[in-house]
Amino acid sequence: MTIKQALSWAKQQLQDSCERPQYEAELLLAYHLQKERTYLISHDNEHIDIKEYEILVKRRQNHEPYEYIVGEASFYDIHLAVEEGVLIPRPETEILIDLVAEIIEKENIRNIAEIGVGSGAISVVLARKFPNLHSIATDICDAPLRVAGKNIASFGLERQIELRKSNILDEVSEAVGLVVSNPPYIAEDFLLASNVVDYEPKEALFGGSVGDELLKQIILDVKEKGTKYLACEMGYDQKEPLEAFVKDVGVKYIKFYQDLAGLDRGFVIEFEGQR
Ligand SMILES: C[S@@+](CC[C@H](N)C(=O)[O-])C[C@H]1O[C@@H](n2cnc3c(N)ncnc32)[C@H](O)[C@@H]1O
Known part of the structure; x- marks a missing residue:
């Protein structure tokens, strides 16, 4: 699947659980690929393995907060580790x-x-x-x-x-x-x-x-x-x-x-x- 197709699939999955499904689909894919979000736009025809990405998207679809999925929260001028609990x-x-x-x-x-x-x-x-x-x-x-x-x-x-x-x-x-x-x-x-x-x-x-x-x-x-x-x-x-x-x-x-x-x-x- 290409990056573009993966994002379109994820956006569809997140439609009912997120206010900004496209944005969250991009954030999760950028996290999965360990790239900046801008990379997704400039490489939208690149083929990727989405098995792990599917798991991340399912977690978000079940309303798990994005911060727990990626293990990090942005606060003030820093990023802090967070986890359930x-x-x-x-x-x-x-x-x-x-x-x-x-x-x-x-x-x-x-x-x-x-x-x-x-x-x-x-x-x-x-x-x-x-x-x-x-x-x-x-x-x-x-x-x-x-x-x-x-x-x-x-x-x-x-x-x-x-x-x-x-x-x-x-x-x-x-x-x-x-x-x-x-x-x-x-x-x-x-x-x-x-x-x-x-x-x-x-x-x-x-x-x-x-x-x-x-x-x-x-x-x-x-x-x-x-x-x-x-x-x-x-x-x-x-x-x-x-x-x-x-x-x-x-x-x-x-x-x-x-x-x-x-x-x-x-x-x-x-x-x-x-x-
Ligand atoms: C709303 S969170 C705030 C966490 C952090 N200070 C922040 O602002 O993001 C409240 C914290 O207080 C802790 N807590 C709850 N009752 C407490 C108590 N009686 N004494 C000390 N800490 C308590 C909870 O475990 C939790 O980590």
């Missing part, structure tokens, strides 16, 4: 990183902690931005800790990021200037697309029956720890309940931020009189 980093989390970077710079913060490291997306990008920053990054699951370790090593950041298996910050006794987290915050009965709910880890998605339970516990734990700043991602409908919750907890301020679609997506808290 580890959340695929999302573009909205880049906004959280930029807000945290502003605080780190302004306050000259040297030590931070991250709750729920996943692939390492947040800690790796921050460590690359700030070569003097040290981060203790926790996760309760083994797969994220293993994959984050791989990503940390591939960027040579072992001296800057320390991984710990921990519930929230239970195993982090050190003082830090800021805690960042993109925790699971979806309600358990929320209907998610098949590519998310059938493939991505439940521990990374669901924050409890309401969804904001873990976020609230993180707020309490970080205040208790005596840390000055907390920056978290959250669900689009969690601003009101969290605003009410922090009134009782007592904070200097909570500022909410929106994502590129204009939806509430997270917050920064400064706690009163803390380090």
